[in-house]
Amino acid sequence: xxxxxxxARLADLLARLRARKPRVHCLxxxxxxxxxxxxxxxxxxxPSMTSSPEEVAEFAARADALLVNLGTLTAERRxxxxxxxxxxxxxxxxxxxxxxxxxxxxxxLAFARKLLAERPTIVKANEAERAVIEALDETAxxxxxxxxxxxxxxxxxxxxxxxxxxAAVTGTGCLAGALVAGFAAxxxxxxxxxxxxxxxxxxxxxxxxERARGPGSFAVELxxxxxxxxxxxxxxxxxxxxxxx
Amino acid sequence: xxxxxxxARLADLLARLRARKPRVHCLxxxxxxxxxxxxxxxxxxxPSMTSSPEEVAEFAARADALLVNLGTLTAERRxxxxxxxxxxxxxxxxxxxxxxxxxxxxxxLAFARKLLAERPTIVKANEAERAVIEALDETAxxxxxxxxxxxxxxxxxxxxxxxxxxAAVTGTGCLAGALVAGFAAxxxxxxxxxxxxxxxxxxxxxxxxERARGPGSFAVELxxxxxxxxxxxxxxxxxxxxxxx
Amino acid sequence: xxxxxxxARLADLLARLRARKPRVHCLxxxxxxxxxxxxxxxxxxxPSMTSSPEEVAEFAARADALLVNLGTLTAERRxxxxxxxxxxxxxxxxxxxxxxxxxxxxxxLAFARKLLAERPTIVKANEAERAVIEALDETAxxxxxxxxxxxxxxxxxxxxxxxxxxAAVTGTGCLAGALVAGFAAxxxxxxxxxxxxxxxxxxxxxxxxERARGPGSFAVELxxxxxxxxxxxxxxxxxxxxxxx
Numbered sequence: 001x002x003x004x005x006x007x008a009r010l011a012d013l014l015a016r017l018r019a020r021k022p023r024v025h026c027l028x029x030x031x032x033x034x035x036x037x038x039x040x041x042x043x044x045x046x047p048s049m050t051s052s053p054e055e056v057a058e059f060a061a062r063a064d065a066l067l068v069n070l071g072t073l074t075a076e077r078r079x080x081x082x083x084x085x086x087x088x089x090x091x092x093x094x095x096x097x098x099x100x101x102x103x104x105x106x107x108x109l110a111f112a113r114k115l116l117a118e119r120p121t122i123v124k125a126n127e128a129e130r131a132v133i134e135a136l137d138e139t140a141x142x143x144x145x146x147x148x149x150x151x152x153x154x155x156x157x158x159x160x161x162x163x164x165x166x167a168a169v170t171g172t173g174c175l176a177g178a179l180v181a182g183f184a185a186x187x188x189x190x191x192x193x194x195x196x197x198x199x200x201x202x203x204x205x206x207x208x209x210e211r212a213r214g215p216g217s218f219a220v221e222l223x224x225x226x227x228x229x230x231x232x233x234x235x236x237x238x239x240x241x242x243x244x245x
Numbered sequence: 246x247x248x249x250x251x252x253a254r255l256a257d258l259l260a261r262l263r264a265r266k267p268r269v270h271c272l273x274x275x276x277x278x279x280x281x282x283x284x285x286x287x288x289x290x291x292p293s294m295t296s297s298p299e300e301v302a303e304f305a306a307r308a309d310a311l312l313v314n315l316g317t318l319t320a321e322r323r324x325x326x327x328x329x330x331x332x333x334x335x336x337x338x339x340x341x342x343x344x345x346x347x348x349x350x351x352x353x354l355a356f357a358r359k360l361l362a363e364r365p366t367i368v369k370a371n372e373a374e375r376a377v378i379e380a381l382d383e384t385a386x387x388x389x390x391x392x393x394x395x396x397x398x399x400x401x402x403x404x405x406x407x408x409x410x411x412a413a414v415t416g417t418g419c420l421a422g423a424l425v426a427g428f429a430a431x432x433x434x435x436x437x438x439x440x441x442x443x444x445x446x447x448x449x450x451x452x453x454x455e456r457a458r459g460p461g462s463f464a465v466e467l468x469x470x471x472x473x474x475x476x477x478x479x480x481x482x483x484x485x486x487x488x489x490x
Numbered sequence: 491x492x493x494x495x496x497x498a499r500l501a502d503l504l505a506r507l508r509a510r511k512p513r514v515h516c517l518x519x520x521x522x523x524x525x526x527x528x529x530x531x532x533x534x535x536x537p538s539m540t541s542s543p544e545e546v547a548e549f550a551a552r553a554d555a556l557l558v559n560l561g562t563l564t565a566e567r568r569x570x571x572x573x574x575x576x577x578x579x580x581x582x583x584x585x586x587x588x589x590x591x592x593x594x595x596x597x598x599l600a601f602a603r604k605l606l607a608e609r610p611t612i613v614k615a616n617e618a619e620r621a622v623i624e625a626l627d628e629t630a631x632x633x634x635x636x637x638x639x640x641x642x643x644x645x646x647x648x649x650x651x652x653x654x655x656x657a658a659v660t661g662t663g664c665l666a667g668a669l670v671a672g673f674a675a676x677x678x679x680x681x682x683x684x685x686x687x688x689x690x691x692x693x694x695x696x697x698x699x700e701r702a703r704g705p706g707s708f709a710v711e712l713x714x715x716x717x718x719x720x721x722x723x724x725x726x727x728x729x730x731x732x733x734x735x
Binding site for chain 1: 274275276277279280316317318319320346349350351352353413414415416457458459460461462464465
C-alpha cells in the first residue's frame, strides 16, 4: 500500500512540498543554523530554529515536522529537545533524529539512545554513528555514505546521487536531515520521505558541481540548485536501487 | 524641523554612515549572526554580537546603537537584553526592537511588551507581529511587507523598494533591523533612519536580483550590492510615498 | 634546529596538512562557526565545534589541536574552555588562544590573562588586544595588522600577504586563528605553524580578490582559493621578512 518509490513518486513529493510549504522546526547545532534555514527555504519549506526550552513546545506543536540534530549538544538543548519531541508526538507530527557524532561523545550517545526509544519517524546517521545505535522496527533508518541506504522493516533501497563536494561544505549532512523532515511533513511513508530528501539534495549537488570551482562556490550553487530543481530533474537524474527482503 | 525624507536626505545619510562607521551592538538570534554582521560591515558599520549577560553592558555602552532581535530567545538572552537596553538608555544611544515571531511564542510576546514600555527608538515588525503589539507615541513603527510602512506620531511614509528574493534568504528581515539601527546612530530623526535602512536594503536587493540565479547567489550579490551602493543609487532608485496626517 | 621559515618550508607544511587532515576542535564565538568550519574544511583540516562543558573533554582529547577564541564569551563557554584546555594539555596537543576584543570586556580580559598563564602554544591578537596582554616566553605571539608580526623568544618574522577585503568579511581573523591551530597540529615549531596559517590565508585572499566584486563574492572566493591553493603558490607569492634578534 506504500506504492513504488521511483522518480515519479519523488517528483510528485517535490511538487507537493512546494505547494504545502511545510514548517520544519529544527533543534539544531549552532554551527549550521543559517545554512540549514537557507536550504529549507530554497527548496520551499519554512524553517524555525529556537532551542529555548520555554519556547520550543509552541514552535514544535505548530510546525509540520520536527528535526532533532544532536550537534553541539548542551544540557539546555537536551531539555528543549525532550520538550519538543513530546510536543511533536502529542500533535501527531513526524520527527527526524540526526545523532551527529554520537560515536564521539558519551553523553550524546546516551541521549541518542533515549530518543530512539521515543520512536522517531526516521533516523539519519553516517556509518560511524550507525555502528553504535539501534532503532526500533517502526523507525526508518537512513545510513548516508558514498551511497545512501534506507531501510524500514523488510523494505530497503539505495540512492546513488550526490557529489564528493558535499563533504567539503560544513552542514550538508545536517541539511539532508532537515530536507527529509520537510518531506516527512507531506508524505506518510517514511521511506519515501527519506528518499525524496536525499534525492533532491544529491541531484542539486550534481547540478551545483557543474558550475562550481570549489567548496565556496559549491555551497552557493547548491542553494540555487535546490530552488531551481524541478520535478523533471528527478525523472532525468534519479539513481535508485531497490534491494532487501 | 525634521526636514523632508527624500532621496537627497537618504543619500546624505548613507554618506554619513560610511564616514562615521557607527558601531552597532546586536542582541540577535543565533541563526543569522554571521549574515547580519556581514551586512552591517558591507554597508560600512561595525558590528558586535555578544549576548553574554556579564559582557553586554560594556559592549552596549561603547556602541553607537543597539539592536534587540527576539529570535531564538533564551532566558539568558532576555537577561542580557534587559542589561543591554539599560546600558544603551543610560548612554543616550538609540535602540531598535525587532520582536521576531512574537505572534508565535507567549513568553516572547510578554517580553516584547515589556521592552516596548522602555520606549525603543524604533520598532520593526512584520504584519503578524505588528498585529499583537502596540508602541508608545514616541517610538517610530516600521511595518515591513510587500511595501514597508513607517509611522511616527502623525508623520508617515511608505517605501516600495525591495525584491521577492529577500524572503528566500534567511535573516534579511533581521538585517533590515540592524541597518536601521546603524542609521539611527547617525540620524536623530527615527523616521529618516528607518527609511534609510529599508531603502538601502531594498535597492541593494534590486541590484542583486539583476545578477543572481537563485537564493544562494542572491545572498552573495546582496552583500556586494550593499558595499557598492552609492548615494547616487538612492537618487536613481528610491521609491517613496509620503502619506498620513 | 627549527630550520628556516621560508616558502619551501611553508609549502611543505601545506602538503603535510592536506595529507594528515588534522582535527581542530574550536571553542569559538557563535557568530562565525560556519565560516571557520568551512575554511578549515576547504584547506584540508577537519573541524569540530561543541562548546558544551560536558562534551568538550572528549572532543578536545581526540583532536589534533585546540582553538580557544573568546568572542561572544559566556560563563558556560568559559567553563568549557577551562575543561578543553586541560584535556588538550593532558593529551600533549598544541592550542591557540585568540583573545577577541579582550580590550573591550573586563571579564574577557581577566579570563584571557588566566589562560595565558596556562601557556598556550600560540597567541593571535590584533594591535588593540595585544596592547593589554602579555604572554610568557614559551608562547609564540602573533600580532595581526596591515602586516602580521610573529615572535617567539628572540626569533621574529613579518608577513606581508593579505588583502584589505579580509577586514570587510566577519570572522576572517577568527579563521586565521583556526588555520594556525591546524598547522600547529602538523608542525612542532609554533613560529612556522603561525607563519603557515597566516600565509595561506593571506595568499588565498589575494587570489580571491582578483575574482571578487565585493565582500560577498570575496567570502565565497576565499573558500575556493583555500581549497585550490597549491604549495607552488607559496613559492610564487609568499612575502616574508625575517627580523628581530
